[in-house]
Amino acid sequence: MSLLMSLLIVLWRQDQPQHGLKSTPGAVSVSPSTATDWLIGVLVPPVLLGLLASRAIADGLVQSGLVSEQLLQGQRLPNLNIHRTDVASDDQ
Numbered sequence: 001m002s003l004l005m006s007l008l009i010v011l012w013r014q015d016q017p018q019h020g021l022k023s024t025p026g027a028v029s030v031s032p033s034t035a036t037d038w039l040i041g042v043l044v045p046p047v048l049l050g051l052l053a054s055r056a057i058a059d060g061l062v063q064s065g066l067v068s069e070q071l072l073q074g075q076r077l078p079n080l081n082i083h084r085t086d087v088a089s090d091d092q
Contacts, residue, residue: 006041
């Protein structure tokens, strides 16, 4: 999406008259602002994905911490059904 927006900005700027810059026909000139726009357009998606991934990892670590705390407190211990067969022999 941001790549499309930066492409539209570049195309819009090409239609605008350039003041003070003389270029020869056929020569491709890249102004610093255009290079900056492209650089920002290319770097924004990885930064946003990195932020989302770090948030997901942090939430996962918080949830695993809560579960381990509940296990250590005994709130989430599994019920063990132990059937003793030697109970009748102990009574005699």
